[in-house]
Amino acid sequence: MCGIAGVWSPRNHHADTDAIVKAMADKMYHRGPDGWGSHVDPANGLAMVHTRLSIIGLNAGDQPIFGREDDATDGFVMTVNGEFYGYKQLRGILRTDGYQFNTKSDSEIALKLFHKHGFDFMEHLRGEFAFAIFDEKRQRMILVRDRFGIRPLFYHVSDKGFFWGSEMKAMLAHPDVPREVCPKAQLHQMMQVMVPGMTLFEGIHALKPGHMLVVQKTDDGFDVEEKRYWDAEFPLDGEHDDLPDEEHIENVRQALVESVALRLEADVPVACYLSGGIDSCSIIGMAAAIQQSPVKAFTISFDDDRYDEAHIATEMAEKAGADQDILKLKAVDLYGKNFEDAVFYSERTFYNTLGVAKMLMSRHVRDVGYKVVITGEGSDELFGGYAQFKADYFLHDPAYAETSAGADMKERNKIFAGSVLAEQQISHPAFEEVMGFTPSWIQPWMLVLERVKPLLSDEFKAKLGDYDPIAAIAYSLDRSMLDGRHVLDKVQYSWIKTMLEGQILNWGGDRVDMANSLESRPAFLDHHVAELAMRIPPHVRIRDGIEKWVVREAMKHVLPEVLYKREKFAFMAPPAHTDEAKTVEINKLIDKWLSSEEIAEHGIFDEAKLRQSIEDYRKSDDHAQNTRKDIILNHAIALHAIDELIGA
Numbered sequence: 155m156c157g158i159a160g161v162w163s164p165r166n167h168h169a170d171t172d173a174i175v176k177a178m179a180d181k182m183y184h185r186g187p188d189g190w191g192s193h194v195d196p197a198n199g200l201a202m203v204h205t206r207l208s209i210i211g212l213n214a215g216d217q218p219i220f221g222r223e224d225d226a227t228d229g230f231v232m233t234v235n236g237e238f239y240g241y242k243q244l245r246g247i248l249r250t251d252g253y254q255f256n257t258k259s260d261s262e263i264a265l266k267l268f269h270k271h272g273f274d275f276m277e278h279l280r281g282e283f284a285f286a287i288f289d290e291k292r293q294r295m296i297l298v299r300d301r302f303g304i305r306p307l308f309y310h311v312s313d314k315g316f317f318w319g320s321e322m323k324a325m326l327a328h329p330d331v332p333r334e335v336c337p338k339a340q341l342h343q344m345m346q347v348m349v350p351g352m353t354l355f356e357g358i359h360a361l362k363p364g365h366m367l368v369v370q371k372t373d374d375g376f377d378v379e380e381k382r383y384w385d386a387e388f389p390l391d392g393e394h395d396d397l398p399d400e401e402h403i404e405n406v407r408q409a410l411v412e413s414v415a416l417r418l419e420a421d422v423p424v425a426c427y428l429s430g431g432i433d434s435c436s437i438i439g440m441a442a443a444i445q446q447s448p449v450k451a452f453t454i455s456f457d458d459d460r461y462d463e464a465h466i467a468t469e470m471a472e473k474a475g476a477d478q479d480i481l482k483l484k485a486v487d488l489y490g491k492n493f494e495d496a497v498f499y500s501e502r503t504f505y506n507t508l509g510v511a512k513m514l515m516s517r518h519v520r521d522v523g524y525k526v527v528i529t530g531e532g533s534d535e536l537f538g539g540y541a542q543f544k545a546d547y548f549l550h551d552p553a554y555a556e557t558s559a560g561a562d563m564k565e566r567n568k569i570f571a572g573s574v575l576a577e578q579q580i581s582h583p584a585f586e587e588v589m590g591f592t593p594s595w596i597q598p599w600m601l602v603l604e605r606v607k608p609l610l611s612d613e614f615k616a617k618l619g620d621y622d623p624i625a626a627i628a629y630s631l632d633r634s635m636l637d638g639r640h641v642l643d644k645v646q647y648s649w650i651k652t653m654l655e656g657q658i659l660n661w662g663g664d665r666v667d668m669a670n671s672l673e674s675r676p677a678f679l680d681h682h683v684a685e686l687a688m689r690i691p692p693h694v695r696i697r698d699g700i701e702k703w704v705v706r707e708a709m710k711h712v713l714p715e716v717l718y719k720r721e722k723f724a725f726m727a728p729p730a731h732t733d734e735a736k737t738v739e740i741n742k743l744i745d746k747w748l749s750s751e752e753i754a755e756h757g758i759f760d761e762a763k764l765r766q767s768i769e770d771y772r773k774s775d776d777h778a779q780n781t782r783k784d785i786i787l788n789h790a791i792a793l794h795a796i797d798e799l800i801g802a
Contacts, residue, residue, distance in 0.1 A: 163315025236283030430463025439712025
């Protein structure tokens with residue numbers, strides 16, 4: 155795991171590029187504290203920088219990586235952030251083809267594979283990664299991001315050059331990268347859901363998951379082409395794999411065991427995150443069976459029994475013989491400077507302080523001496539685990555249309571009303587057009603948006619004009635991946651393209667783990683597992699109202715009975731309004747970042763309306779409405795803080 159950044163500016167090369175590159179590297183020190191390297195080439199106007207977290211090839215993995223004249227990769231330069239699994243076998247194959255290697259790390263295979271296969275090389279790469287390859291002879295740059303967006307990668311192109319980085323703060327260390335905040339992006343962050351590729355800053359884009367960017371030098375600048383090399387493609391309704399249940403179960407079991415085994419490979423010890431969900435518990439069970447020594451398991455415990463799953467995680471740890479380490483978090487831990495730090499590292503706002511909790515956990519894991527953890531993200535996305543997915547399945551699938559399954563499920567999950575579940579059914583014409591219905595997962599955020607709109611200043615609304623963020627999200631989805639699909643596949647696809655990358659893998663994943671130089675490896679998001687999962691019929695993913703049924707059956711013998719039978723429980727931190735200590739802490743942030751001076755400086759909110767909303771929130775005892783206002787306050791605080799925190 156590492157950080158990468160760079161600039162290609164053939165016509166505008168700075169005399170002080172060495173100092174600029176060092177500043178860019180310094181902004182990513184947390185991503186690679188074990189060393190850094192750079193390549194500055196004034197003749198081509200090129201500078202590439204890499205900060206290293208040594209996981210594989212501890213003493214022989216320095217970057218950038220250069221091609222070799224004796225295997226025809228001369229003139230290639232590459233920097234990589236991430237891991238490639240199965241690299242030893244690929245190295246062996248490439249050697250028989252005549253390719254020679256400069257390092258013993260996994261990263262170098264990408265350079266050789268690109269030379270050998272051209273743009274078809276991605277089908278040979280398996281893992282979590284983001285990387286850049288410069289081809290001097292053809293005068294082109296290739297940026298690549300993994301299939302789900304597990305690793306971040308951003309870029310900006312202008313007449314001053316082409317810029318890229320694992321984090322925007324590294325790019326912003328270059329004087330030619332713009333710092334203007336985008337009002338549309340601010341609105342999206344206030345309602346939680348971003349348009350794929352959008353960032354907080356005008357002109358800075360996130361490379362989309364499953365895409366590569368080909369930047370070709372021309373006579374007057376650059377020609378930039380975005381290529382999609384992979385997508386979460388579900389089969390047409392009725393064309394899923396028609397197999398006996400036992401075969402689906404065994405296929406899932408084998409795929410997951412292989413994925414976990416690959417992610418246990420490292421030249422440093424590997425631990426696991428362990429919550430009370432079947433995903434991380436399954437990983438612990440598989441890891442314990444694969445490796446000889448006890449698995450190290452790290453668990454977060456909250457000071458609110460309604461949200462705390464540590465007791466279930468402990469039962470799993472005992473069953474697997476794992477060495478469990480529980481980090482107990484209190485209200486004061488989730489706010490103040492820790493809240494601000496999570497904003498700094500995430501480079502976006504968040505609706506719940508779970509991201510703060512995960513950042514504190516990653517700090518604890520590093521303090522104990524681990525650099526790598528296997529995590530459970532992706533299981534819900536691929537196997538139909540979220541309550542929002544079941545809500546649509548129950549509502550739109552004929553098998554459930556006449557039952558009370560949906561209402562019963564919402565009653566059991568009413569603690570999450572106002573956040574992940576809407577209290578009422580609402581719709582939007584753009585989603586009705588694109589998907590045939592408005593998915594349940596976006597409805598709570600539509601309600602947040604309705605609460606946000608009256609709080610906005612006239613000046614900010616003028617900047618937005620008639621912009622419709624819900625329509626922008628809906629129309630960003632590829633209709634060809636939705637048309638003719640089952641309702642469950644539609645909602646899973648729409649979530650994968652938006653919330654998985656923008657939320658789960660951002661402030662719930664890489665950004666808060668790498669804040670403390672910790673590499674997280676989500677085993678369920680192995681693309682071999684994903685391609686298998688997407689071909690499993692919906693009624694095997696969700697069976698008789700039981701989410702992730704096929705995963706439960708595949709892992710039945712490693713899970714405690716209580717967990718095997720337990721309904722999915724959303725993993726989130728207790729909202730601020732749930733006890734007085736948290737209210738005290740968020741009030742301190744309100745006083746600091748929502749002061750009259752801050753409101754006037756940023757111009758987003760109408761101060762009188764925002765103050766009244768906060769006052770109403772403090773007097774209310776409506777859980778759903780207060781949860782929604784917690785969300786708005788978290789976003790508002792972060793929006794005011796973020797540009798100052800990241801130095802924009």
